[in-house]
Amino acid sequence: MSTQTVMVLSGPNLNLLGEREPEVYGADTLEDHMEVARRAAATHGLDVEHMQSNHEGELVDAIHAARDDCAAIVINPGAFTHYAWAIHDALAAFEGPVIEVHLSNPAAREPWRHTSVVAPVAAGTIAGFGGDGYRLAMDAVAALLASS
Ligand code: DQA
Numbered sequence: 411m412s413t414q415t416v417m418v419l420s421g422p423n424l425n426l427l428g429e430r431e432p433e434v435y436g437a438d439t440l441e442d443h444m445e446v447a448r449r450a451a452a453t454h455g456l457d458v459e460h461m462q463s464n465h466e467g468e469l470v471d472a473i474h475a476a477r478d479d480c481a482a483i484v485i486n487p488g489a490f491t492h493y494a495w496a497i498h499d500a501l502a503a504f505e506g507p508v509i510e511v512h513l514s515n516p517a518a519r520e521p522w523r524h525t526s527v528v529a530p531v532a533a534g535t536i537a538g539f540g541g542d543g544y545r546l547a548m549d550a551v552a553a554l555l556a557s558s
Contacts, residue, residue: 418458424488450547485497491516510529
């Protein structure tokens, strides 16, 4: 069987991790988090493809592309989480499991962060565990793929 690929998508401002509000998001860079994701994926025999964009349409295009060759999607949509219905619709058209990840715990922050338009089309959400969320997400993906 060929190796399955997990598409990891990062939304706006996540390219600034390490510099951006470290008291909220920690000192690790996005590349540090992707290293965690890749290592965790490898323990399950999975590959990771990563894409970060500050533009909603580019994330929608990446979700469409994942339909052809990715078994699962792990997405931290950044602020798009709270209002980007085009991302919701694109994820709804993806057949494999979708895991929503947040470094912080949006439910414990400002009220406008309490709504996620991505959560209804995700198998589950991992929030508030910092970069460890990416390891937990890969464990969840592996379990979901094994049971599908
Ligand atoms: C975030 C939470 C969002 O509310 C915020 O807009 C982000 C990052 C997180 O990972 O905690 O950009 O998705």
